[in-house]
Amino acid sequence: MQALRLSAYTLTSALGAGLASHLDALRRQRGGIVRKRWETVEFDVCVGEVAGLDEVVLRQDLAYYDCRNNRLAQLGVEQDGFIASVEQAVARYGASRVGVFLGSSTSGILSSEVAYRQRDPETGALPPEHRYRETHNAYSVADFVRRFFGLSGPAAVVSTACSSSAKVFGTAQRMIAAGLIDAAIVGGVDTLCLTTIYGFSSLQLVSSNPCRPFDGERDGISVGEGAAFALLERAEQPQDGDILLIGVGESSDAYHMSSPHPEGLGAKAAMAQALQQAGLTPADIDYINLHGTATPSNDAAEGAAVLALFGSATPCSSTKGHTGHTLGAAGGIEALICALALDNGVMPGGVGTQQLDARLQCNYLLTTVERPLRHVLSNSFGFGGSNCSLVFSRVGA
């Protein structure tokens, strides 16, 4: 495939707002998952919550998009000079030549969850101030970001559960390859809501403790929230130090709605296709950022897939012990953790994992390793059997 350059990127999660706090957390193996009573949830839950969202005020002209998810989107784009980078791209290419492709699983559904508690007792109507289009609809976050930057190019939200914001990299790559646009804002935003906390609990997939990816005693996820944004452009004359997207692999399990294929066949196919697009062999990959949700079946399936394709030597880890599982934002967050890893020569050691599962034969990092990296792979797998793997490289490393 035609490689793309990440000309800017930024992250906001339970680890903090901006890249510096994320790099610091990866180096020090600091996690952001806390146990608390969240919103009206009737039990204590371990969550990766972004600090300060209740205080975020949306830009005045976009105030009608107000919801937790769009607040997080605005907080996210405000970090690391991302706004200026997008404005430069718009100046270079024009507002109609910059696309917006974001992933989200639940969007601003929290607004409808609250509105359903406030229905008119006589008519059943929702409170008049409720704005479905700008909050709950899956597209709302891309709509918000597109308007925030005054863009007039193509846009969509990919909503394929936990692979959503990995798959947007593929959408942007194909749209740029087709010549329809010159640059794209990609990434993902997902926020805490009752749907996911109660939903994953109903499936008995939520740990009562901060999650422990690839641990022999792992017993479920910790739900998190976060925002990831990257600006993608063609990599016509790559410079030393540039971070490039060089491979995208996508597959479907065609197996079960909420359980992965036990041997990880779909995961393996996605990784193999990403490598093939990148023109690399498994031995070329220096580090794998695992999907690593910390449910017994997900980690077992992914471990089997990684072993089958890479053997047991490639360093790997999940950063969901740091951030929690940010669901529709996870693919984007972990793609950009890979970019941060390449930029700084850091392979993050896992957080929360105490005793590796002896049945999972892989080189899972329990401590952070600092050394230059050249090629890394990021895995994202979701409900409905939706799989996506991305390969990133650092030029001249």
Added chain:
Amino acid sequence: MSTATIYLEGLSLLGPGMSDWAEAVPRLLGQQPFQVDEVRLAAPSILPATERRRAGAAVKLSMAVGLAAVEDADADAAQLPNVFSSTGGDCENCHSLLEVLASSERMVSPTRFHNSVHNAPAGYWGIATKCTEASTSLCAYDATFGAGLLETVTQAHSAGKPCLLIAFDTAYPEPLYAQRPIPYPLGVGMVLSPEHSAVSKAALRLSFSDEPASRMDDAQLEALRQGIPSARSLPLLHLLASGQPGRVVIDYLDDCRLAIEVVE
């Protein structure tokens, strides 16, 4: 600029007063009177029994238009990367979940929860057709059909093989219906190939445009076009029904529409 030419190999339509493409053609062309009518949706027999019992309108509709388009293209569903595009996914399921979460007993059903993901219809499609190819699920509010079409065209060109588009919309019950009044379920299926073949029906090229969207002459069809995101495709379907070359503009985003040329 335009996309490279894309070839239509299979086409399907299911909506009010149009139970399949053959029935839709004379109505789109004004050769028969068009009358909106209730949409009958059946659970597809290729879905395993457990999944079939749980299938709501969104799964029934998306699977019906997908299977009809694949059949029309004489293709194998298992071989087609696919794009599902819908403004609300399974709206009935979402409403039920919201009601439970607003009640004093928040006993969320695990099935309701895993059906709440926007890609649930795509997940069922994969299980039913054993398709392990790439699959995506999109939303762009009223621009959802255009977003799905662009994704399918660019995916087919990148993958170098035919891809399937399934664009469909169903409605929420009240109270969300008041904020998103989609009058009828409607779905469109297309198999689009980067190569000309024996089953090619038409050759299409897409570009962005700021011209106003083409409208339907029939007032009821025009009301559908404006009321259902996937029905924004109707001017294109009208042109395809005519079997003639031509050009239409369809609604996409407010400030960015899609011009589609049917060539040859």
